[in-house]
Structure formats: structure tokens, C-alpha cells
Amino acid sequence: MKTLIIEDERSLAREIKLFLEKAFYLCDSAYAAAEAKKLMIDNEYDFILLDLGLPDKDGLDLLNETKKMCPSASYIILTARGDLEDRIKGLDLGADDYLPKPFSLLELQSRMQAITRRKSGNNDPVMELGDFSIDLNKRTVYFEEKEIELSRKEFDLLSYMILHKNRPLTRLQLSEHIWGNFSDDDYDSNFIDVHIKNIRKKMGAHASVDWLQTLRGIGYKIKI
Amino acid sequence: MKLLSKLTLFITLSKLLIVVLFVLLLPSLVGYVSFQYSNYYLRQQKQKVLSEIKQNGIDYYLQGDSAYASYTMLKEEYISILPAENEMVRDTIETSKRVVGGDTLTYRILTHELTGTHKNYILEIGKTTSTIGEYNNLLQRFTLYVLIGLIALSIVVDLIYTNILIRPLTKIVKTKLLNRKFPFKEPLSPIKTSITDFQILDRSLIDLMEKIHEAFDKEREFTSNASHELMTPISILQSNVENLMMEEDISDEMQDKISAMMRTLNRLKKIVNSLLYISRIENDQFAKSDTVNVRELVTEMMEELSYRLETKSIQFSNDTSKNSYLKLVNRDLIFQLIYNLINNAIRYNKENGSIYISDKHLPDNTYQLFIKDTGIGIKEEELATIFNRFKKSGKEKGEGFGLGLSIVKSITAIHGFTIEVSSEYGKGTVFTITVPAYLPV
Numbered sequence: 001m002k003t004l005i006i007e008d009e010r011s012l013a014r015e016i017k018l019f020l021e022k023a024f025y026l027c028d029s030a031y032a033a034a035e036a037k038k039l040m041i042d043n044e045y046d047f048i049l050l051d052l053g054l055p056d057k058d059g060l061d062l063l064n065e066t067k068k069m070c071p072s073a074s075y076i077i078l079t080a081r082g083d084l085e086d087r088i089k090g091l092d093l094g095a096d097d098y099l100p101k102p103f104s105l106l107e108l109q110s111r112m113q114a115i116t117r118r119k120s121g122n123n124d125p126v127m128e129l130g131d132f133s134i135d136l137n138k139r140t141v142y143f144e145e146k147e148i149e150l151s152r153k154e155f156d157l158l159s160y161m162i163l164h165k166n167r168p169l170t171r172l173q174l175s176e177h178i179w180g181n182f183s184d185d186d187y188d189s190n191f192i193d194v195h196i197k198n199i200r201k202k203m204g205a206h207a208s209v210d211w212l213q214t215l216r217g218i219g220y221k222i223k224i
Numbered sequence: 225m226k227l228l229s230k231l232t233l234f235i236t237l238s239k240l241l242i243v244v245l246f247v248l249l250l251p252s253l254v255g256y257v258s259f260q261y262s263n264y265y266l267r268q269q270k271q272k273v274l275s276e277i278k279q280n281g282i283d284y285y286l287q288g289d290s291a292y293a294s295y296t297m298l299k300e301e302y303i304s305i306l307p308a309e310n311e312m313v314r315d316t317i318e319t320s321k322r323v324v325g326g327d328t329l330t331y332r333i334l335t336h337e338l339t340g341t342h343k344n345y346i347l348e349i350g351k352t353t354s355t356i357g358e359y360n361n362l363l364q365r366f367t368l369y370v371l372i373g374l375i376a377l378s379i380v381v382d383l384i385y386t387n388i389l390i391r392p393l394t395k396i397v398k399t400k401l402l403n404r405k406f407p408f409k410e411p412l413s414p415i416k417t418s419i420t421d422f423q424i425l426d427r428s429l430i431d432l433m434e435k436i437h438e439a440f441d442k443e444r445e446f447t448s449n450a451s452h453e454l455m456t457p458i459s460i461l462q463s464n465v466e467n468l469m470m471e472e473d474i475s476d477e478m479q480d481k482i483s484a485m486m487r488t489l490n491r492l493k494k495i496v497n498s499l500l501y502i503s504r505i506e507n508d509q510f511a512k513s514d515t516v517n518v519r520e521l522v523t524e525m526m527e528e529l530s531y532r533l534e535t536k537s538i539q540f541s542n543d544t545s546k547n548s549y550l551k552l553v554n555r556d557l558i559f560q561l562i563y564n565l566i567n568n569a570i571r572y573n574k575e576n577g578s579i580y581i582s583d584k585h586l587p588d589n590t591y592q593l594f595i596k597d598t599g600i601g602i603k604e605e606e607l608a609t610i611f612n613r614f615k616k617s618g619k620e621k622g623e624g625f626g627l628g629l630s631i632v633k634s635i636t637a638i639h640g641f642t643i644e645v646s647s648e649y650g651k652g653t654v655f656t657i658t659v660p661a662y663l664p665v
Contacts, residue, residue, distance in 0.1 A: 011464075080452050170487075
């Protein structure tokens with residue numbers, strides 16, 4: 001997947017690039033609107049990550065123009081402005097998603113994956129996880145043809161960890177994904193433990209759940 | 225009591241006092257005046273007699289007799305000239321009894337010694353006291369009527385004028401003080417009045433409110449700008465840390481440290497986010513056009529929070545009416561408002577505690593929503609400040625950033641609701657949200 005990061009904060013652009021490249025995205029960075037446009041003429045992008053506060057042009061205006069230049073790309077607006085009006089305008093102009101700063105890179109990747117899934121008509125392959133098979137489209141978990149009932153939050157949590165498999169995930173990162181930016185604090189993240197416990201209980205009744213590891217003092221990791 | 229009522233009362237009472245005083249004084253006053261007048265009258269009569277005697281000699285009266293007496297038909301007045309006895313008679317006026325024409329009557333009598341050629345005579349001129357007092361009653365009544373008429377007229381004039389006089393003040397109170405909502409957003413225009421005191425008062429109030437409004441705006445703007453400016457660096461830092469965490473050859477010890485950094489960063493992020501959220505609420509960035517069914521909203525929230533209730537074995541009852549609607553509100557904000565309150569009710573609850581949500585429509589159309597818990601409660605000295613930013617109960621637990629109730633306060637304020645809290649330390653807390661009657665429910 002080819003991605004263009006349009007972000008005037010160079011260090012942020014660099015971190016995003018570093019992260020996405022590890023997740024096997026090919027990335028270009030542009031620090032201004034003019035530069036971005038040049039890159040878009042020469043390249044075809046799957047994703048365009050757009051900061052609204054650019055030095056030479058308002059991000060929304062740029063979006064309006066580039067929507068014509070790169071119609072097939074998926075746009076995610078990244079902004080520190082975070083006004084509701086901007087959000088509505090951005091989505092009206094054809095952005096696929098909107099992520100207010102400060103955002104978690106994990107969340108960014110998760111949103112990108114959700115867009116890809118949506119655009120490809122929700123036909124992900126069924127995932128194998130230990131002895132279980134997980135259907136992300138139907139949101140179901142199976143053990144040998146037998147469906148295991150997980151609550152909505154539990155499934156959200158599980159699929160998020162699968163997406164970021166083999167990475168340590170903190171309780172905060174998990175709770176932010178589950179409860180959004182308004183999850184309050186440490187208090188909320190404690191409930192991640194409750195959900196994990198439930199997942200372990202429900203799935204562990206059928207087969208080993210060793211793949212779901214607890215990282216003491218940090219959080220959890222799915223290791224495959 | 226209103227100033228106008230006080231002034232009215234004062235004016236009326238003071239005039240009544242004058243009337244009462246006057247009524248009390250009137251008899252003696254009128255008595256004194258008629259007494260003085262009758263003395264004066266008697267002296268006048270004496271002068272007339274004296275001038276007659278001077279012109280015509282004393283025989284003009286005596287006609288050869290040794291004494292002279294005459295009285296009017298009804299014996300109101302009499303005159304007598306009698307030879308003087310030995311004793312010296314002064315020139316006096318006194319009240320005394322005399323037998324005139326067979327009747328004994330009380331007279332006001334002027335006595336004067338006339339010095340004749342051969343012997344001295346005593347002149348007495350009398351006027352019955354009953355004639356003196358004759359007009360007193362009539363005079364008193366008449367004076368009283370005139371006085372009452374005048375007083376009534378002056379009360380009316382006073383009241384009308386007072387009313388006109390303090391009308392600017394009433395207007396100032398009405399437009400500047402009553403029904404004014406902090407932070408005084410609506411522009412104010414000065415009141416037309418020629419009274420400088422009121423002009424100064426009005427001007428000062430307008431200035432003061434403008435200053436408050438400006439200060440509030442500045443604070444809001446600062447919060448908003450500062451938060452925005454902080455977002456980018458926090459974002460960079462977070463990305464750094466997240467990438468760092470994913471390095472493969474990191475020791476456990478290092479991982480712990482990174483994780484701690486992440487938590488601190490998260491705290492910073494939440495604080496800035498909450499401040500931004502509050503400034504957005506206060507900037508009226510949320511459209512208020514939704515209708516919310518309170519019961520459904522609470523039910524939805526409970527499903528969301530059910531696992532938290534289960535973890536603490538908290539009993540929950542939603543006793544709100546099926547037909548309670550909040551109109552012209554922002555659904556997300558109302559959700560956040562009730563969510564924060566219920567979340568607190570869970571957080572500060574005890575194991576096996578309970579949460580009770582109910583509502584009430586008062587006869588005057590006011591709507592009240594109660595969120596009651598059996599939690600740890602709030603100390604009385606903390607009650608006043610719990611809605612302030614960065615204040616929180618149960619600090620020792622280190623939970624929360626103290627902005628949850630601040631958000632609650634902002635959301636209620638922007639919708640025109642009021643929120644009150646009452647609590648018994650160690651027993652529980654009740655939050656009451658009141659939707660005033662003039663807002664649609």
C-alpha cells in the first residue's frame with residue numbers, strides 16, 4: 001500500500017513513516033501543500049494522510065483539489081484543530097476518516113485497515129489464531145465449527161490486538177481504542193483487564209489461549 | 225422588599241403620622257386661637273368704650289345713674305360700669321361666672337378701672353365662653369378635611385414622582401441584573417436617565433460586565449489556543465514513544481520505563497483534551513437541535529457500563545419516566561453529561577452499593593433528574609468546589625484529573641440547566657439536574 005504523509009511537523013511525519021513502514025506500507029512524506037501536489041502528479045497513492053494546518057495552504061482546500069487529482073486514494077485527515085465543523089467539512093469533501101491529534105499510531109493503522117476492509121468489500125480471509133478461527137467480517141470466533149460468543153467490546157479488543165499482533169499494547173492504547181478519546185484515565189484502562197479475563201475464560205474453555213500474553217506492568221500482547 | 229414599596233410605605237406612613245399629630249394638636253390649637261381672638265375682641269370693645277367716654281364723658285353711659293349694665297338679647301355679651309370699691313382692680317382678662325338677667329353663665333371678662341372726675345368706676349366687658357368655643361368644632365372639622373385632602377393629594381403626587389424617579393433604577397435592575405447569565409454575552413445599552421447617580425451606576429455595571437465578558441473570552445481563547453498548540457508536540461511525543469515501544473531488543477526494565485512515560489503522556493493528553501472539550505462547549509461549538517429520551521439514554525449507557533457495575537456488584541435502577549424528553553439539546557453532550565455522573569457514581573461507590581436514577585416533573589413545568597449513589601460521599605467543605613477545574617474528591621486514589629465534573633458543569637450551563645449536589649460523607653451523593661420551566665421538556 002502506497003501512502004503519502006502530508007504533515008509540516010517533520011518529526012511527526014518521520015515517526016508516522018517509521019511506524020507504517022514496519023507495517024509494510026510504502027511511504028512518502030511532504031511537508032507542504034505544493035510539495036504534496038508535485039508528488040501526487042508523479043505517483044499513485046492508496047492512502048493520503050493529510051494535516052489540515054499546512055504552512056502554504058489550508059488542508060481542506062488542498063483536499064478539495066487533490067480529490068480530483070487522486071480520486072482513488074483514501075484520505076485520512078490528521079489535525080490538531082479538531083473542531084467539529086472541520087470534521088464535518090472534511091468528511092463532506094470526501095475524506096474517509098478524521099483523526100484528531102494527538103492520536104495513537106496504532107489507532108491510525110487500525111483506521112487505515114478499516115478503510116481498506118470497507119473498500120475491498122469486507123472480504124478478509126478468516127484468520128487463524130491458535131486453534132481458533134476468527135472472521136473479522138462477520139465478527140465471529142469459531143473453535144472447530146463451534147461459535148464462541150464474545151461481547152462487542154471483547155471482539156473489538158481481540159481484533160485490535162490481532163491487527164497489532166506481536167506488539168506490546170498498553171492498557172491505555174487498548175482503552176483508547178475501545179472507549180475513544182474520552183475514555184477517562186487509568187480507571188478506564190483497568191477495565192481492559194476485565195475484558196481480557198472474559199476473553200480468556202470464554203475461549204480458554206475450548207483450547208489453549210497461550211497466544212494472549214500478559215506483559216506485567218504494561219499490558220497485553222498477542223503472539224503468533 | 226423593593227425600593228418602591230419601601231418608599232411608598234414610608235411616604236404614606238410619614239403623612240399619616242402628620243395627620244395624627246395634627247388631629248391631636250388641633251383642639252388645643254383651635255382653642256388657643258379662639259381664646260386669643262376673644263381677648264383681642266374684648267380689648268377692641270374696651271377701646272371703643274374708652275373712646276366713647278373720652279368723647280362724651282362717662283355720663284354718656286351712666287345717664288345720671290350710679291351704674292350701667294347692658295347685655296345682648298341672648299346674653300352672649302354684656303357690658304357693665306360699676307362704681308369702684310376700695311380695692312384696686314387691675315386691668316385684667318379672666319374667665320369667671322356672672323349672673324346676667326337671672327342666668328349664671330361663664331364669661332371671659334375684661335376688667336378695666338376707669339378713672340372718673342369724682343370717683344373711679346370699673347368697666348367689665350364679658351363674652352360667654354360658649355360663644356368662644358362655638359366655632360371650634362366646625363373649624364376643626366373643616367381644617368381636618370382640608371388637611372386630609374391635601375395629604376392625599378401629596379401622597380399621590382409623591383408616589384407618582386417617586387415612581388418616575390426610580391424607574392431608571394428598576395430598569396437597570398431588570399435589564400442589567402435579573403435574568404442575566406454569566407458570562408454576559410449580550411451587548412448592553414445604557415439607560416436613558418437624567419439622574420447622574422443612576423447614570424454612574426448604569427455605566428459602571430455595563431463596564432463591569434463588559435470586563436467580565438472580556439476576561440472570560442480571553443480565558444476561553446487562551447485555553448483553546450494553548451490546548452491546540454500543545455496537541456502537536458504531544459502527538460510527536462506519543463508517536464516517538466509508540467515507535468520506541470515496538471523496538472524488539474528492549475529490556476523489560478526499559479519497557480517498564482517506556483510504559484510509564486506513555487502513562488504520563490496519556491495523562492497530559494487527557495488533560496489537554498478535556499480542557500479543549502470544555503472550551504469547545506463554552507464556545508458553543510455543539511449544535512443544540514436534538515431531542516433526547518432520558519430513559520432510553522440512561523438504558524443505553526447502562527449497557528455500555530454494565531461490566532463496570534458487575535465488577536463492583538453495584539445495583540442499578542433506572543426509574544426515569546418513559547415520557548421524559550430533553551429538547552433542543554446536543555445528544556453527545558447530554559450523553560457525556562450523564563455518562564460522567566454515572567461513571568463517578570460507579571467509581572466512588574462501594575462494593576455491593578447501588579445507583580438510583582429518577583426524575584420528576586414539577587407542577588410549574590420544571591424538570592428534575594436525580595442521580596443518586598451510595599458511594600463514599602463528598603465532604604461538606606469540598607462540596608462547593610467540586611465543579612471547579614482540577615478539584616476532585618478522593619484525591620488519595622489518584623484517579624481522574626478532576627475535569628469530569630467541570631465538563632458536567634459546562635454542559636449544564638450551555639444548555640441553561642442547573643446542577644446541584646448534596647452529599648453525606650460516607651453515605652452517598654445526589655446530583656440534581658434541573659431544567660427550568662421556560663426550557664422545553
